[in-house]
Amino acid sequence: MRLSKYLLPVLREDSGDAQIVSHRLMLRAGLVRQAAAGIYSWLPLGYRVLAKIERIVREEQDRAGAIQILMPTIQPSDLWRESGRYDAYGPEMLRITDRHDRELLYGPTCEELVTSLVRGSINSYRDLPLNLYHIQWKFRDEIRPRFGVMRGREFLMKDAYSFDIDQEAARRSYNRMYVAYLRTFARMGLRAIPAQADPGPIGGDMSHEFVILASSGESDVFYHRHWEEGVADAIPDFSDDDTIDRFVSEQTHYYAATDEMRDDTREAELGDDLRTARGIEVGHIFYFGDKYSGSMGLKAQGSDGGVFVPQMGSYGIGVSRLVGAVIEACHDENGIVWPEAIAPFRVGIITVRAGHPECDAAAETLYARLGEAGVDVLYDDRDERGGAKFATMDLIGLPWQVIIGPKGIEKGVVELKNRATGEREELPVDDVIARFTK
Template sequence: MRLSRSLVPTLKETPAEAQIASHRLMLRAGLVRQTASGIYAWLPAGWRVLQNIAQIVREEQDASGAQEMLMPTIQSAELWRASGRYDAYGPEMLRLKDRHERELLYGPTNEEMITEIVRSSVKSYRELPQNLYHIQWKFRDEVRPRFGVMRGREFLMKDAYSFDLDYAGAVVSYRKMMLAYMRTFQRLGLKAIPMAADSGPIGGDLSHEFIILAPTGESQVFYDAAFEGIDYTGGQFSFDSEADLQRFHEMMTGSYAATDEKHDTAAWAKVAEKREGRGIEVGHIFYFGTKYSEPMGLTVAGPDGKPVVPHMGSYGIGVSRLVGAIIEASHDEAGIIWPDSVAPWQAVIVNLKPGDAACDSICEDLYAKFAGKALYDDRADRAGAKFADADLMGHPWQIVVGPRGAAAGNVELKRRATGERQELAVDAALARIL
């Protein structure tokens, strides 16, 4: 994209309503604009980040054996009455009626709908296990939306739902999803800690929330150093080996981790290598047995022909919340510092003198070779404004093309995360990035 022709409305001043770093920077970098309380439009740069995060989530869900589908945002109230949750869920649920006075709701989650889909489609134990997921918009009517996309009312979420014949199978599904989550967060450039958690309105008796470490996190976190240094993506654990999954699960749940709300000082005293920090919740997984399948009449024919009620779990990742969480974990006074895996563009090409033949030629050549993966700052603005926007927007690499260097066939390459600068030949700079 050429910046002169793009909708990337950066701001010099911080909007008064932005209270935390991610909200300030998302507004200033032109990622989002608020359209109503707790509801945001995602502008082109923000949408690219959201898509990159969703794609990593999708790839790890697929690798775990989960199947992608898409369920609607609007659900029937009758489904929720069948599970007993319609009246119990509370005012966070947005209830509405259509022109025929049928009661509907904007889904905050999809346990009821997926249970009904499986009830009408799966008839035999031979068709289990099943794990189905989608990446879809949700709505929860927060009483006090704040902190931008971190605590909004409309949000993009990945929610998956597992169906197994018995408890033992459900635990395997749970472990697969825990591993998929740790691999996902590592690919997003985040340090994540799984912590035993309350089930909340979802229900169930086995639950973990995933906290990513960020200096401005919402809660104090205490954890064992054993969580650091594990390469979840390096083939150490296999989705296809139950022994690997059990070993991984024991490692994750056997090391101490707690937020300030569940901190056990006696257990903490026994931890050899203590770590503390701040954390932000970005995911939650639950096993809840037959909490939904039984009241909604989901049964399958078991091996002996008798009806069996499948055991279920659900697994959520806040995709849009992750955008804010990544910024909270990775920014400085100048702006965002995107991890390479989620940045809207791999690099920004900064033309310091548009109209100069050598500068224009090098910039156009680089822009073509990036094939849509670089943003070209071709504006006629001052160099200082271009540098400030490049830092603010957080591009992993900045390729600065000025008249002196261009005459010699060189560019300046800056790594945003470290501030390191090098003068390189054009091809060497391109090779360094690609």
């Protein structure tokens, strides 16, 4: 993509309304613009990041055996009355009435809707296990929607729902999602800590909140130093459930808890192994048994001819929230520092002197050949001074910058800069192309 043809409305100054780093940088780097309080339009650069995060989430859900569907954003209130949550959920749920005076709501989550769907679709234990997920916009009417996409009113969420014949099978489904979440965040270049958490209004007796560490995090996390080590290297695939169960059992042995679930006794036992940090929730998984299937009359015929109530779990990842959370964890004084897997573009090309024939020719060669090889490239071909181009490229945080200047071209080299480390090296154009296409 040529920057001269792209919509990238960067700002020189921070917005006075932005209170946290991710909100300030998302506005300055032209990722989003506010449409209304807590509701955002995603501009091209931000949407590319959102799409890459969504793709990774989808791929790991598919690998875990979950099946993608799409449920509506608007739900009938009668389903929530069946479960008893309609009045209990609180003012965060946006309640609306259509022209026929039917009560509807803009879904904040989908336990009731998916339970109703499965209730009309299965009859027997042979239809289970079943795990359905979708990636859909949700709405929660926050009283003071601040902090950009970290706590907006409208947000993109992946939510999955498992249905199993008994508690043992349901916990096995839970473990598969536990592993899927660790794999998902590791692929994004993030270290996620699964901390024991309060299930809140979702309910249930087992819940883990997946937290990434950031100095500007919203809550305190207490954890064993084990989580600072290479846990991602040991995450299993989904070929064997027994291996998954052993892995989860081993990991949950290591203490990690959010503030409301602290265990002073265990923390005292950890001694020097105890760590405390600020963290940001990016995912949450719940096992809640028959809380919804029981109250909503979901039943199936068992192998013995009797009737049983399926056991359920639900599993959420804040896809749009992750964009802000990653920025909170991955930035410096100059702007965003994207992990390579979710960066909007992998490589940015800068010509120091616009209009210099040899520099322009080298940039065009790089741009064409990298693009032909399937590498995501942003070429800053604007008629701007070099300093402005450097500032823009650092602000938007692409992992690699190729800097082309007259002195380097005279020597037959260009400069390759690593955005995360600041390290630079000089390479011939062909070697740069080989670096990103091998």
